[in-house]
Amino acid sequence: MSTPASSTPASSTPASSTPASSGPTGFAMPRPGPAPAPAPAPAPGHGPAAARTGGATADRATADRATAERATPERATPERATADGAGGKTGTEASEHDALLAPGAILELADDRQARLIARILGDLDREFIGLAPVKDRVREIGALLLVDRLRGRYGLSSSRPSLHMCFTGSPGTGKTTLAARMGELLRELGYLRRGQLVSVTRDDLVGQYVGHTAPKTKEVLKRAMGGVLLIDEAYYLYRPDNERDYGQEAIEILLQFMEAHRDDLVVILAGYRSRMDVFFQSNPGMASRIGHHIEFPDFSLDELMQIAELMLEREEYLLAPAARDAFREYIGLRMRQPRFANARSMRNAIDRLRLRQARRIVASGGPIGRDDLMQLTVADVRGSRVFDDTLATPPPAGHSLDGPPAGHSLDGPPPAGDPLTALAG
Ligand SMILES: Nc1ncnc2c1ncn2[C@@H]1O[C@H](COP(=O)(O)OP(=O)(O)OP(=O)(O)O)[C@@H](O)[C@H]1O
Numbered sequence: 001m002s003t004p005a006s007s008t009p010a011s012s013t014p015a016s017s018t019p020a021s022s023g024p025t026g027f028a029m030p031r032p033g034p035a036p037a038p039a040p041a042p043a044p045g046h047g048p049a050a051a052r053t054g055g056a057t058a059d060r061a062t063a064d065r066a067t068a069e070r071a072t073p074e075r076a077t078p079e080r081a082t083a084d085g086a087g088g089k090t091g092t093e094a095s096e097h098d099a100l101l102a103p104g105a106i107l108e109l110a111d112d113r114q115a116r117l118i119a120r121i122l123g124d125l126d127r128e129f130i131g132l133a134p135v136k137d138r139v140r141e142i143g144a145l146l147l148v149d150r151l152r153g154r155y156g157l158s159s160s161r162p163s164l165h166m167c168f169t170g171s172p173g174t175g176k177t178t179l180a181a182r183m184g185e186l187l188r189e190l191g192y193l194r195r196g197q198l199v200s201v202t203r204d205d206l207v208g209q210y211v212g213h214t215a216p217k218t219k220e221v222l223k224r225a226m227g228g229v230l231l232i233d234e235a236y237y238l239y240r241p242d243n244e245r246d247y248g249q250e251a252i253e254i255l256l257q258f259m260e261a262h263r264d265d266l267v268v269i270l271a272g273y274r275s276r277m278d279v280f281f282q283s284n285p286g287m288a289s290r291i292g293h294h295i296e297f298p299d300f301s302l303d304e305l306m307q308i309a310e311l312m313l314e315r316e317e318y319l320l321a322p323a324a325r326d327a328f329r330e331y332i333g334l335r336m337r338q339p340r341f342a343n344a345r346s347m348r349n350a351i352d353r354l355r356l357r358q359a360r361r362i363v364a365s366g367g368p369i370g371r372d373d374l375m376q377l378t379v380a381d382v383r384g385s386r387v388f389d390d391t392l393a394t395p396p397p398a399g400h401s402l403d404g405p406p407a408g409h410s411l412d413g414p415p416p417a418g419d420p421l422t423a424l425a426g
């Protein structure tokens, strides 16, 4: 029941929201400017990864994973693959090869290529992500710290690599997977990751069913993630205290080893609900101690969900007529209180449903149509949703979702009276 995390390239998003002009560190970040001169192409083997999707089950995480693995390489143009031509070196490695600056030398941050790159990524983040102010602040902080470390290196000042393993907690659909992909990109731009690709997995991708299956499975995933970000969705399912013969523990131990031994070449991000993650960390202090950043993703407000929906509609070149806009606000208010609400993902699914109803209406009308008709979503399209149906005060039966794909006749609106396409043909 998932919608791809970020299938739209960043460059196609409209400008909006606040520019990233200064970070919470008080560190003045230049405003996003024109793209810097292209960096040299990455060294062989250090370039963007080709899309890879494993043999996976048809679940939500799989859809996320497929998209995530696709999303990052698409964005990873050779120009953006390296921040300073360091191509795959870690922060400290890269600075070792630069000529050291004299102690009295002054760096102009506004002219610094990396500072500009970071500012651009943060600017994109601001435009593409509605709300999430605390998340953006943390990302800005991390970006600023890593940049300062790189700058310190240029003066020969020591800058040990900080722990970059992270934990993203929050409700479904709050943007964790999407941000993890962006984090890979940011860390690659800064030279902290060679490739910056996102590999998104769940327990089933790591843990085997039989003795001897888990280690090769986990290691295969880790191999794919090297040089990038490994996102483990609902990581707490790796640990099942009720079953002492569970192989999850074996996966955790391998992960811990890699997180320590390959901390220069791999960033692990654990994602899931906050309360379950807290319990997981209590039982797995080794994991807790390796996580450097805990980032909490808040639920979206109604206004933010409306903005997210409008951003999605704008990208897809659809328009809500003014009355339809009011109806859609009402829809969101109702949907938020109903079962299996999943924040921004529910907006994505609602839009998919709207498009279905619009298409059904247009085809059923059989009349002449123009460009505007193909773009316009009407009040009737919005109100056709089952979410307006009073009977939904009680949860739908198991296996049914309010915003999953339509099965048979739509859960989200009345079944069409006869197939309009057949009607047209006849
Ligand atoms: N702040 C935001 N602004 C705009 N769109 C967003 C925002 N957050 C998420 N989205 C969109 O919502 C959808 C779901 O996001 P994503 O998959 O990243 O959520 P998630 O937190 O990983 O969910 P889950 O916990 O279910 O895995 C994606 O299409 C994403 O682009």
Ligand SMILES: [Mg+2]
Pocket: 064, 176, 177, 178, 233
């Ligand atoms: Mg996710």
